Amino acid sequence: MKSKISSFIMISSSLSIIIFSFYTFLKSYNKMFYIKHPITILFIIIIILLLIILEFINNLIFEKKIESLSEKEKKIILERNEGNYFYLFYKFLFHYNENKKIKKVKKIDHGFDGIIELDNNIPIWWTHLFFLTIIFSMIYLISYLTLDFSNPYKEYKIAYEKQLKEIKIFEKNTPQTSLKKSFFKKNLINDGKILFEENCSTCHQKDGSGNIGPNLTDDYWINIVEKDLYKNIFSIIWNGSKKNPTMRAFGESGEIKGNDIEKISSYVYFINKKKIKPNKQKSPQGKKILIWNIK
Ligand code: HEC
Structure with missing residues (x-):
């Protein structure tokens, strides 16, 4: 018999099974297995070549075998192998039991309800799909039990460690500002607003009008540690009261990094300088200072 399946299908399906098992087995251990890696590409090329050679040999064997048969047998076999690969493949999938079909289809008599059931054969594609799922599950199960593959805890750990590393690199590449270097930046106000609402609004109210902590939008200050309003705000957030x-x-405690304190300070400075004040404000606390920068 000539092979029923075209080499295109044979090659691509065998390759996908090989790549799938490679992927599941090697993924967690070895970064070498990436589709783009030259060794992988070489490997795939070699497999394709081998499969083509195999296909060629199969055809040769088929032709040699046919030569040795009698005319009658030859005719039957050639007839059976007529048509291109696609047609043969189609026949293979849906008419596999052509010879057996001549036999009567098995009938199952229910007996009690008088219905007779035809027990047809399952199409071959279905059976093959079934075997494929078994192969798939075996590869998956082995790699799941023995390797890191698909283990959610290990995947989480790897992702977590990767993230920590990225954060470290990010922090290294973005130097944090300090009281000396920092100054009011208009473009940071919006970011600062978000951070203020997250960290400060519980005590100072969302709009800074004061709650447990004092009103930050008026001109009264309990803490006066710097000569400049912006620096004063930065200093209090950095050092506390x-x-x-x-x-x-x-x-100082490291709870908020310098760059974020710069954002928050810019926002607090902005709402303090703003002409429009919140409707409800906590009553003034501390000393009134209208003009900062007095030496
Ligand atoms: C746990 C409550 C609480 C939180 C959270 C808090 N504060 Fe305060 N804050 C206070 C209190 C209380 C004072 C008054 C300190 C004092 O009496 O010296 C204060 C004072 C201040 C002052 C100085 C006001 C003045 O009149 O001297 C500034 C500026 C300030 N806070 C900003 C912030 C910012 C910005 C945040 C968020 C990063 C924040 N605070 C978070 C409770 C808090």
């Missing part, structure tokens, strides 16, 4: 530990040292 020396008078009241409720206002903790966000910067």
Whole structure:
């Protein structure tokens, strides 16, 4: 018999099974297995060549065998192999039992309800799909049990470690600002607003009008540690209040990084300078300062 399946299908399906098993087995261990890697490409080329050779040999054997048969047998076999690969493949999938078909289809008598059931054969594509799922599950099961593949805890750990590394690199490449270097930046106000709402609004209210902590939108200040309003805000967020530990040292403790404190400070400075003030404000606390920068 000539092979029923075209080499295109044979090659591509065998390759996908090989690549799939390679992928599942090697993925977690070995970064070498990437489709683009030269060794992988070489490997695929070699497999394709081998499959083509195999296909060629099969055809040769078929022709040699036919030569040795009698005319009658030759005719039958050639008739059976008529048509191109696609037609043969189609026949293979849907009419596999052509010879057996001549035999009567098995009948199952239910007996009690008088219905007779025809017990047809399952089409071959179905059977093959079934075997394929078994192969798939075996590869998957072995790699799942013995390797890191698809193990959610290990995947999580790898992803987590990767993220930590990225954060470290990011922090290394973005130097943090400090009280000395920092100044008001208009473009940071929006980012600062988000950070303020996350970190500060519980005590200072979303709009900065004050709650447990003082009103940040008026001109009264309990803490005056710098000569400049912006620096004063930055300094308090960094060092906390020396008078009241409720206002903790966000910067010094490392809770908020310098660049974020710059954003928050820019936002606090902005809402303090803004002409429009919140409707409800906490009553003034501390000393009134209208003009900063007095030496
Ligand atoms: C746990 C409550 C709490 C949180 C959270 C908090 N603060 Fe405060 N904050 C206070 C209190 C209380 C004071 C008053 C300190 C004092 O009396 O010296 C204060 C004072 C301040 C002052 C100085 C006000 C002045 O009149 O001296 C600034 C500026 C300030 N906070 C900004 C912030 C910013 C920005 C954040 C967020 C990063 C923040 N605070 C988070 C409670 C808090």
